[in-house]
Amino acid sequence: xxxxxxxxxxxxxxxxxxxxxxxxxxxxxxxxxxxxxxxxxxxxxxxxxxxxxxxxxxxxxxxxxxxxxxxxxxxxxxxxxxxxxxxxxxxxxxxxxxxxxxxxxxxxxxxxxxxxxxxxxxxxxxxxxxxxxxxxxxxxxxxxxxxxxxxxxxxxxxxxxxxxxxxxxxxxxxxxxxxxxxxxxxxxxxxxxxxxxxxxxxxxxxxxxxxxxxxxxxxxxxxxxxxxxxxxxxxxxxxxxxxxxxxxxxxxxxxxxxxxxxxxxxxxxxxxxxxxxxxxxxxxxxxxxxxxxxxxxxxxxxxxxxxxxxxxxxxxxxxxxxxxxxxxxxxxxxxxxxxxxxxxxxxxxxxxxxxxxxxxxxxxxxxxxxxxxxxxxxxxxxxxxxxxxxxxxxxxxxxxxxxxxxxx
Amino acid sequence: xxxxxxxxxxxxxxxxxxxxxxxxxxxxxxxxxxxxxxxxxxxxxxxxxxxxxxxxxxxxxxxxxxxxxxxxxxxxxxxxxxxxxxxxxxxxxxxxxxxxxxxxxxxxxxxxxxxxxxxxxxxxxxxxxxxxxxxxxxxxxxxxxxxx
Numbered sequence: 001x002x003x004x005x006x007x008x009x010x011x012x013x014x015x016x017x018x019x020x021x022x023x024x025x026x027x028x029x030x031x032x033x034x035x036x037x038x039x040x041x042x043x044x045x046x047x048x049x050x051x052x053x054x055x056x057x058x059x060x061x062x063x064x065x066x067x068x069x070x071x072x073x074x075x076x077x078x079x080x081x082x083x084x085x086x087x088x089x090x091x092x093x094x095x096x097x098x099x100x101x102x103x104x105x106x107x108x109x110x111x112x113x114x115x116x117x118x119x120x121x122x123x124x125x126x127x128x129x130x131x132x133x134x135x136x137x138x139x140x141x142x143x144x145x146x147x148x149x150x151x152x153x154x155x156x157x158x159x160x161x162x163x164x165x166x167x168x169x170x171x172x173x174x175x176x177x178x179x180x181x182x183x184x185x186x187x188x189x190x191x192x193x194x195x196x197x198x199x200x201x202x203x204x205x206x207x208x209x210x211x212x213x214x215x216x217x218x219x220x221x222x223x224x225x226x227x228x229x230x231x232x233x234x235x236x237x238x239x240x241x242x243x244x245x246x247x248x249x250x251x252x253x254x255x256x257x258x259x260x261x262x263x264x265x266x267x268x269x270x271x272x273x274x275x276x277x278x279x280x281x282x283x284x285x286x287x288x289x290x291x292x293x294x295x296x297x298x299x300x301x302x303x304x305x306x307x308x309x310x311x312x313x314x315x316x317x318x319x320x321x322x323x324x325x326x327x328x329x330x331x332x333x334x335x336x337x338x339x340x341x342x343x344x345x346x347x348x349x350x351x352x353x354x355x356x357x358x359x360x361x362x363x364x365x366x367x368x369x370x371x372x373x374x375x376x377x378x379x380x381x382x383x384x385x386x387x388x389x390x391x392x393x394x395x396x397x398x399x400x401x402x403x404x405x406x407x408x
Numbered sequence: 409x410x411x412x413x414x415x416x417x418x419x420x421x422x423x424x425x426x427x428x429x430x431x432x433x434x435x436x437x438x439x440x441x442x443x444x445x446x447x448x449x450x451x452x453x454x455x456x457x458x459x460x461x462x463x464x465x466x467x468x469x470x471x472x473x474x475x476x477x478x479x480x481x482x483x484x485x486x487x488x489x490x491x492x493x494x495x496x497x498x499x500x501x502x503x504x505x506x507x508x509x510x511x512x513x514x515x516x517x518x519x520x521x522x523x524x525x526x527x528x529x530x531x532x533x534x535x536x537x538x539x540x541x542x543x544x545x546x547x548x549x550x551x552x553x554x555x556x
Contacts, residue, residue, distance in 0.1 A: 074531060074532070075530075075532040075533065075534075078532040078533065082517065083541050083542055083546075083548060084548075086542070086548075087548055251453055251505045252453065252506035253452065253453045253455065253506040265481070266480040266481045267481075270481075272482065340430075342476065342486065344454075353454070355455065355474070366459035366542070368455070370454065370457075378505075378506060378508070378509045
């Protein structure tokens, strides 16, 4: 039997995406309006439900199995990162923002450091630009592997028993973390990027380790497709589920794989190149269906593309210095210029931006992180009404939210 | 980043503004500006962010609110409004659905009030939280109700 692979797009479901009345068009939080007879069940999904990928609470009004209205309550993981960044110096901020999107810390560091560099007009050396690109692509594969495992776990027993796909993807993600450990000394929160470049050069034997790791993962992506994409139950649970309308997604600021799965061909890496992306050729996968299956296809294609980029880059990193400035030893030793900057990078979840106002001291006056997941979660009040409770779980999983960056 | 011709002519002719990053507009025209920009294709709502400036000799206590829109794939435009504390700025919820959560977050953390926002509640902090943490006069080490 031929095995289906996610390279080819599945057929888009017929008909336009059903439009949903704007949530606030209804009188807010007044169950009487929806439910004069008292027949609806009010249910809290989360904050401790495992399929909410963290601590996210959605209040659902259910008519039997079908959701009538959904009101999300983010903020359970709010840690005041932006207030902390006000009090910390520029040198101390990258290790804090590592913890925002804790699945792709490298790209978080990249976003804030690029904003500081733009603010101070610091030119990053070419070798460091390539190292940053390499790290970002390595991290993207790891992030998508975590999404793939948890997404399959959301559908539980349908995919051959609970956590089996999860175990497979985490085995591979572990080897990626090992690569980062060899490179930066830390598996998760690296604190390796700094204003003007990087702190750590790649060690001896790193290229060989990365090549071995990513070639293994490339072979395994075929197995993931066989395990998940080829599964009839997976197809029936994702096809046509959670369809995102491209116009609505753009109004909400939804970006990354979700927007690309709805037919918008936009990727900051290609359209507003940063780091070394301007010198690379990047294929941007796009699907038009907008459902959960399309988002799976886009992420899998992105993963394969990132693996290709990593394997291309690892042999072609130019020689030279890795940092434009002298390494800073004291936290207050780096003083920024006054001004304002906004810099966005394309992380695994979309446009990850940093808006910074500086007043010429060693601290930023105001720093705002623009997290892609926060915008994606704003889709929930539009996607949930009309779908069953089990479909809401699938939709939530396919949006790939990281609550650490939703709530910050 | 050069400004596209249609954007520059819209700003010059419709709003008497020179292209800049960010533009500064008057509160009374911000909804009209957002709607016109959406009309020429700036349909992607990137973010809304606010910052607080305490009173100085020259200026009253105020916040600045910045919006950024994009016309995919390459063009972007940012505009900001100044809001004196105690007054409000019109909400963009009627133009961009994404302004809903974004403005709620800025209201919650910075304390800017958005007029005509359909649902202006706190989003990050508990409903009974006192004060707005990202204001400059909100000390990071002060204890606040109810977590004393």
